[in-house]
Amino acid sequence: MNLALWLLRAGQSFPDAPAVGRGERILYSYGQFAERVARLAGSLRGRLGLAPGDRVMLAAKNSPDYLDLLYAIWHAGLVAVPANAKLHGAELGYILDHSGARVCFASEGLDAQIASHMPKGAEQLITVGSHYYRQLLAADALAIEPRAGDDLAWLFYTSGTTGRPKGAMLTHRVLSVMSHAYAAEVDAIAPGDPILHAAPLSHGSGLYVVPHVMRAGVNVVPESGAFAPDEIFHLFRAWPRSSMFAAPTMVKRLVDHPGDCDPSKLRTIVWGGAPMYVEDTIKALDRFGPRLAQIYGQGESPMTITTLSRAEIGERDHPRWRERLATAGRPFACVDVMIADAQDRAAPRGEVGEILCRGDSVMPGYWRNPDATAAALRGGWLHTGDLGAFDAEGYLSLKDRSKDLIISGGSNIYPREVEEVLLKHPAVRETAVIGRPDREWGEMVVAFVVGDVDASALDALCLAHIARFKRPKDYVFLDALPKNNYGKILKTELRALDAERARERSGGAAKKSA
Ligand code: AMP
Numbered sequence: 001m002n003l004a005l006w007l008l009r010a011g012q013s014f015p016d017a018p019a020v021g022r023g024e025r026i027l028y029s030y031g032q033f034a035e036r037v038a039r040l041a042g043s044l045r046g047r048l049g050l051a052p053g054d055r056v057m058l059a060a061k062n063s064p065d066y067l068d069l070l071y072a073i074w075h076a077g078l079v080a081v082p083a084n085a086k087l088h089g090a091e092l093g094y095i096l097d098h099s100g101a102r103v104c105f106a107s108e109g110l111d112a113q114i115a116s117h118m119p120k121g122a123e124q125l126i127t128v129g130s131h132y133y134r135q136l137l138a139a140d141a142l143a144i145e146p147r148a149g150d151d152l153a154w155l156f157y158t159s160g161t162t163g164r165p166k167g168a169m170l171t172h173r174v175l176s177v178m179s180h181a182y183a184a185e186v187d188a189i190a191p192g193d194p195i196l197h198a199a200p201l202s203h204g205s206g207l208y209v210v211p212h213v214m215r216a217g218v219n220v221v222p223e224s225g226a227f228a229p230d231e232i233f234h235l236f237r238a239w240p241r242s243s244m245f246a247a248p249t250m251v252k253r254l255v256d257h258p259g260d261c262d263p264s265k266l267r268t269i270v271w272g273g274a275p276m277y278v279e280d281t282i283k284a285l286d287r288f289g290p291r292l293a294q295i296y297g298q299g300e301s302p303m304t305i306t307t308l309s310r311a312e313i314g315e316r317d318h319p320r321w322r323e324r325l326a327t328a329g330r331p332f333a334c335v336d337v338m339i340a341d342a343q344d345r346a347a348p349r350g351e352v353g354e355i356l357c358r359g360d361s362v363m364p365g366y367w368r369n370p371d372a373t374a375a376a377l378r379g380g381w382l383h384t385g386d387l388g389a390f391d392a393e394g395y396l397s398l399k400d401r402s403k404d405l406i407i408s409g410g411s412n413i414y415p416r417e418v419e420e421v422l423l424k425h426p427a428v429r430e431t432a433v434i435g436r437p438d439r440e441w442g443e444m445v446v447a448f449v450v451g452d453v454d455a456s457a458l459d460a461l462c463l464a465h466i467a468r469f470k471r472p473k474d475y476v477f478l479d480a481l482p483k484n485n486y487g488k489i490l491k492t493e494l495r496a497l498d499a500e501r502a503r504e505r506s507g508g509a510a511k512k513s514a
Pocket residue numbers: 158159160271272273274275276294295296297298299300328384386398401
């Protein structure tokens with residue numbers, strides 16, 4: 001079934017209901033949205049000559065046009081390739097080339113960057129909002145192209161905290177199962193319920209469009225097209241019953257923002273994509289009330305590995321409330337999740353191992369990358385590269401990416417555990433813990449800290465909360481931590497920075513001794 005059918009149906013059943021908003025305004029209804037999409041789809045197939053299965057890249061900032069394009073691509077039986085608008089022109093050029101997209105829609109400003117990196121196979125670069133683009137909306141409406149569950153809908157290029165991005169193949173079935181899982185287990189959506197798209201539509205927030213169209217919710221793009229806490233608070237007032245997806249750094253900024261916010265108007269803030277520390281979750285609960293939900297997923301199984309519900313997060317009087325807050329919740333009904341040892345055998349309950357996942361929301365593979373596909377899906381399970389353990393009640397605690405695990409003196413140290421402790425200090429704004437290669441111990445724990453605090457206070461805090469061997473042996477104070485375009489902390493860069501500092505120190509020491 002083609003995902004775009006949900007839009008057609010909403011257009012028939014709720015033609016006058018609001019579908020798309022910009023800032024505080026309703027921009028168009030479901031009837032208008034469905035019509036725009038069918039016409040734009042007509043241009044994609046007719047004027048641009050694309051055939052079912054062809055890829056179309058979107059390198060655009062958040063805007064209502066993005067929603068038209070996404071649905072027109074599906075309606076026409078094509079495959080969307082959304083790419084983060086904050087990427088460098090060369091990186092966008094790589095995705096364009098790798099996906100084999102013949103047409104690329106780009107926001108004004110990005111078009112010029114891409115133009116200088118256009119690969120051979122890409123035929124057309126169209127600036128969103130240009131005169132030519134507007135003409136595409138005037139074509140005759142196209143009948144929806146039938147699609148099977150296995151047909152591709154979205155090539156989801158991974159955020160790539162290391163190496164080249166890979167295109168996770170998301171089919172119509174994957175996105176359909178994901179949408180049902182979301183509506184059933186994360187946030188029930190009634191017709192007219194708004195979702196604010198403050199995170200990039202090319203990634204986290206774009207996935208949320210699909211269940212909201214399924215249930216005839218309103219997709220609202222902030223006027224600024226991005227995330228600004230002042231504007232978000234304003235939109236919470238303008239759009240009662242709003243939900244939004246926010247990365248933990250965004251949640252933190254909302255919590256710290258002094259602006260006026262009446263949380264009773266808010267439906268749900270869903271966080272995911274990176275860990276949220278318990279102390280930060282509690283602060284968010286204090287500010288917004290029991291209106292938070294967590295999702296753990298990855299591009300390869302979008303929004304669908306585990307979830308910690310609003311009820312569980314808000315249940316302060318539950319005896320295990322704090323312990324649960326430190327977890328990513330329990331598996332979604334649509335997937336099977338297991339913890340595996342190094343030989344891919346099921347690890348005993350409670351033991352830490354790699355998190356594996358299988359089910360209808362898992363991608364069938366990476367686009368044009370059979371080696372990476374075979375490695376990621378070996379034995380029929382998605383190997384997430386994340387480490388975790390199930391507790392007796394089936395809650396999954398996420399440890400770290402396997403490559404971030406620190407092994408010091410033969411003991412495993414999970415950076416997140418140390419980071420949780422450091423964040424208890426009120427002056428610590430952000431922290432990231434890494435392993436520094438060490439001749440004696442193999443690796444030594446090093447903490448990067450943003451905040452006005454000294455190392456001795458942090459050391460005392462660690463002594464009070466965790467085993468001595470897990471304490472950082474060195475603290476490095478920075479003004480900010482390096483992050484990728486999605487706000488994820490780049491531990492690879494911290495390791496490189498740490499190595500650089502070590503080289504400088506040994507250079508200095510060599511000079512001194514000379
Ligand atoms: P991406 O494919 O860019 O969405 O990144 C997925 C990765 O983000 C996962 O493999 C995890 O390492 C991390 N992640 C996603 N959700 C969570 C969460 N709720 N808590 C901690 N880490 C998360």
